[in-house]
Amino acid sequence: xxxxxxxxxxxxxxxxxxxxxxxxxxxxFLRVLAVDDEVPALDELAYLLRADPRVGRLHTAGDAxxxxxxxxxxxxxxxxxxxxxxxxxxMELARVLGRFAKPPAVVFVTAYDDRAAEAFDLxxxxxxxxxxxxxxxxESLRRVLATRLVPTHPAVAGRxxxxxxxxIPVELAxxxxxxxxxxxxxxxxxxxxxxxxxxxxxxLVRVSLATLAERWxxxxxxxxxxxxxxxxxxxxxxxxxxxxxxxxxxxxxxxVSRRHTRELKDRLVRAAKSWS
Numbered sequence: 308x309x310x311x312x313x314x315x316x317x318x319x320x321x322x323x324x325x326x327x328x329x330x331x332x333x334x335x336f337l338r339v340l341a342v343d344d345e346v347p348a349l350d351e352l353a354y355l356l357r358a359d360p361r362v363g364r365l366h367t368a369g370d371a372x373x374x375x376x377x378x379x380x381x382x383x384x385x386x387x388x389x390x391x392x393x394x395x396x397x398m399e400l401a402r403v404l405g406r407f408a409k410p411p412a413v414v415f416v417t418a419y420d421d422r423a424a425e426a427f428d429l430x431x432x433x434x435x436x437x438x439x440x441x442x443x444x445x446e447s448l449r450r451v452l453a454t455r456l457v458p459t460h461p462a463v464a465g466r467x468x469x470x471x472x473x474x475i476p477v478e479l480a481x482x483x484x485x486x487x488x489x490x491x492x493x494x495x496x497x498x499x500x501x502x503x504x505x506x507x508x509x510x511l512v513r514v515s516l517a518t519l520a521e522r523w524x525x526x527x528x529x530x531x532x533x534x535x536x537x538x539x540x541x542x543x544x545x546x547x548x549x550x551x552x553x554x555x556x557x558x559x560x561x562x563v564s565r566r567h568t569r570e571l572k573d574r575l576v577r578a579a580k581s582w583s
Contacts, residue, residue: 382411
């Protein structure tokens with residue numbers, strides 16, 4: 308570890324102490340398992356995790372099989388996990404962890420972004436690109452606290468479970484971030500991809516609009532056009548134009564196809580009655 312990295316870690320530790328204090332938590336309470344088949348990468352990840360005051364106990368494993376042996380004997384709050392490993396890979400291990408009675412939060416730590424869509428399907432807490440940095444590990448630990456309950460620690464009691472507001476991995480300035488679904492206002496189809504529009508930005512993700520329409524129907528998203536999916540409660544206007552109906556969200560006019568018009572009107576009427 309070079310001196311500049313050490314300084315950045317030290318600065319991040321100070322910030323992390325402030326974060327923990329703001330939430331009224333004691334330091335050193337998270338139990339974490341780090342898994343990577345490359346020894347230098349595992350050592351670096353372990354160093355950064357140990358440097359964070361929220362991590363009280365850290366275990367390491369060189370592959371998924373060893374990780375399962377560790378998890379047979381101990382419970383952990385989070386698993387920081389490489390994806391490409393020999394034998395059982397990280398995605399397969401994450402699916403196994405999801406079947407645990409009390410599944411740990413999963414943070415993928417990988418040099419690749421081609422598995423981000425699968426990570427989205429699994430509802431992971433974060434998706435971190437290598438080389439890892441102290442600030443990204445700190446952010447991942449914050450997400451672990453924000454997306455799961457650690458019952459023995461009141462600092463995270465009452466937080467919303469990650470299944471109530473799943474996250475989507477998106478690329479932002481060369482870094483993969485986890486975007487909460489609740490921040491998405493509307494979605495636009497772009498071939499086999501979808502562009503997620505938030506209040507102040509947009510993000511292209513490798514998942515089809517049809518897939519999102521199916522997965523997000525229960526969260527209030529409704530298909531208004533073959534190319535558009537919108538959050539129903541955010542529609543401020545439905546009006547007729549020279550070319551057909553449009554809905555208005557955040558001053559953006561989005562087309563409504565003829566086949567979706569009747570269903571949309573019915574949904575808006577039912578929603579208005581439920582909100583009144």
